[in-house]
Amino acid sequence: MVKVGVYVCHCGTNIAGVVDVEAVRAFAETLPGVALARRSLFMCSDTGQEMIKQDIRDGLVDRVVVAACTPRTHEPIFRAACEAAGLNKYLFEMANIRDQDSWVHGQDHAGATEKAKKIVSSAVAKATHLKPLEDKFVDVEPTALVIGGGVGGIFSALELGGMGYKTYLVEKQPSIGGVMAQLDKTFPTNDCSACILTPVMVDAGNHPNIELLTYSEVESVDGYIGNFTVKVRRKQTYIDWNKCTGCGACAEACPAKVPDEFNCGLNERGAAYIHFPQAVPKKAVIDMEHCINCAGRKIGTEPKISKKTGKPMLAPCEKACPADAINRSLPLNPEGELIELKIGTIVVATGYKVMGKESFKEYAPQSPNVITALQLERIISATGPTGGKLLRPSDQVKPKTLTFVSCVGSRDERYHTYCSRVCCMYMIKQARLLKEKYPDLNINMHFIDVRCAGKDYDEYYVGARKMGINIFKGKVGGVEMLPDDKLRVLAYDMESGTPMEYESDLVVLATAIESNEDARKVAQVTGLQFCGAHFFRELHPKLGPVETSVEGLFVAGCCQGPKDIPDTVSQAKGAAAAAAVPLAQGKVKIEPIISEVHPEKCSGCGICVPLCPYDAITLKPYGDRPRAQIDITQCHGCGVCTAACPSGAIVLHGYTEDQIFSQIAALTA
Structure with missing residues (x-):
């Protein structure tokens, strides 16, 4: 027979100002399986946690239900208290009687109290069916990725690189620097923006642990925290960067003229150009969309021979380049190069x-x-x-x-x-x-x-x-x-x-x-969410300002919301510190609340395979026929497969059939 302990929190007046806490506590004592029910002004305080620990140590309870505020922020506290007292932390259930009750029924005290009783009854019903679960761990790839080469991305990369981790810094433009590189001076000190940014850019470019992937974009992100597989598309530069010295001769010789994005369209640049004078890396690219193929020199074609001189007719950029970095005879792939990276954690700093x-x-x-x-x-x-x-x-x-x-x-x-x-x-x-x-x-x-x-x-x-x-x-x-x-x-x-x-x-x-035009694409490939203002949503506005709903992905800078340079740098360093934690630990925990297949029940129909949004399920040989198998590192515990399985062969730990139906029965009693 289980012994459930129910602990009801006043939460100051957040709950007690609306809900009759003593009435809820007294009601909980009458529920089947409840061994005791207590209340406290603040259950999350040391006093409240010690109350739970002592009851566990004394053998009074072997299941714990805390009726308090949101599990999003407080569940880890109470799970840790259970574990510290020797109880499996998954024998704990939380009833949210603040966010889901007192905060939304502030004028109806009697109704809010009755609803609190229902919520507690539901949590107790589930708790009586809880089973011990064990955390699982997977190794972490000790490599980081920073998406976005503005001041936020640069500082995140420098922090991660400085901690000794290999860090890839991806920037869609030919140079890092972002919007800060366009500024003249910065407030309130009137420092020259280039004077304070350029040394930092150079540090990032020269850092032994940082690899710049400029003129590149992230195409896909697969996997999970500690083990992401990221594909990065390096755009075609049409200039050999191994030879290019950044002299700018090709840009001066190029006759094609288009609006200069760096100067906000106020003047023109050539189709061959260097992003800006202090660019890092300072390399030229050819904007093939606006190239006019001088002298008939299309990419991948041999030059025509001049009838007057008998020499090949080269394009102006080819003739001007003293390093022989431009060879338009080469059949260069306009799609560029696709690079696959193994990444542990990711910082998104795509700017604005x-x-x-x-x-x-x-x-x-x-x-x-x-x-x-x-x-x-x-x-x-x-x-x-x-x-x-x-x-x-x-x-x-x-x-x-x-x-x-x-x-x-x-x-x-x-x-x-x-x-x-x-x-x-x-x-x-x-x-x-x-x-x-x-x-x-x-x-x-x-x-x-x-x-x-x-x-x-x-x-x-x-x-x-x-x-x-x-x-x-x-x-x-x-x-x-x-x-x-x-x-x-x-x-x-x-x-x-x-x-x-x-x-x-x-x-x-x-x-x-x-937010940037490509923010939607970044969200699609990373799984990040937007807030109402269409910036990337953080996990919690106060307690998780750099974390996101995607484990292993962190945000920094103006992609999370408008901010000045000091706040961007601060958040970038915070995101880097958070991203470094799994890399330093060398392993990450996989929550055991995942789906599991009972192979003896599985018919091998394969219905679950295409339904899984995380591609965690495959059919593999098992005995006389194929059966579904779930990769626990990919599974996010969404339960789609459990609901779809016609054989009832898939169980979602933490949300088993008896747990769910007992909750429903308690709510409808």
Whole structure:
């Protein structure tokens, strides 16, 4: 006869403020199989746990039910307490009477109490049928993968590499660096972005434990924590990187011109190009989509012979390359190269993008003098299209009046309701930098309100006001185009309570931070989930900020939500530390709540094989016919096979037939 101990938690007033805890405890004492029922103000406290341990040690209980808050955060605490007292931790069941009861029935105390009794009765019914289970362990591949080569990905890779683990850093662009590489300076210290980022990029490129896989994308992720199989597609560069010295001669010689993505389309680059001057690795690639095949030199064809000189007619990039790294006669595979990696843990740091101006018709996006804040970063950067000079895109003339518009696409029900967090500060940074360089420049800034929550951030904002920068509280209603490439700004000043209307030479939109275009593909191949704002969802917003629902996958940086550089670096280091734990342990635990086949009952029909979402089931010879076999390392305990099996041959441990039906009977009694 089992002896179930029931322990009901007040959880302060979270539960006791709605549910009559004593009534639930007294009811639990009457349930079949219950040996004792107790209550505590906080069951998760040392006092509460010690109560459980002592009852187990004294032999009073051999099953434990805790009626408290969510098992997502507290179940491990109570399982550990049971194990410490010598009871198999899987002889424990938790009844969630907070999230599923008191928090949703706050006004109906009597109803909430009755529901709590039902939940406890169901948990006790299952507990009487629990069986001891044993954890299983599998070895871990001591190798890490970081997806995304921005500042977050770089720091995650450096941390993991510094701990001694082989780390692959995958970046879709030809160079690591991400959006930070596009910035001119960083707030609130006004450090040169390139000056602080480039040494870190070089460290990652030279680190003996880090292998850069730039110009590459992850195609598939299979397996489980400790034993992932990852396929990475290295895109075709059409230039031999083993020979390329990064001199840039091919880029200068290339006659094809397309918008330069790094400079946000403000100037053009060749089809042969180097991503940016401080690129790591500093190697050239040929954008074959825009290559015009000069001199008839298609890839994989022999050169024509000049009738005048009798020599082969080479493309300009071939002739310009002093290292002989470009040979268009080679039949290079446009699909590139597919690499298969064995990985233990993965950090996803795929970064973000900023919204384009095209969505905001009220701000005259058709005007070349309406630009995004990231475009302004490139304009004022020394490596940008104007060499750092503030010039209007329409006529390359220095503006006299400059307008900043905040929250464009952020905090807006039409687009994104969230705050992009960094917009206020980078606008203030840009305004300060420009005011220092051009004291006669008239700068107007329009905010819904100024958000400067960070170390030294508010002081930075106050300093901007002291410099004579005009800061107005209120939305900009619209921007109109005028003759001579000028713009009319229509706004409202809430402090004076008056509408505003003035001419501006240049308007800068602080557009919202969004997840990258390829975030959906990354989610599909990794199994990550999105939150309501379409960023990757963390396991818990407070207790699991870098973990995800996929064991062995961690997130860092703006792919998890908008944040500034210090927060990105902090999260990146935290994700690396979490990812290193399984690598350091050398093995990971496989939960025993998985499906198991009873071969004597299995008919070998194979119905379960295609239904398994994790490809964990195969048919293998067993006696006179094939039978289903389940790979425990692949099984996630979803129960699909158990429900589908016509022979009843598959059992899901922890959710057996007698356990489930006893719960249903208790709930419907």
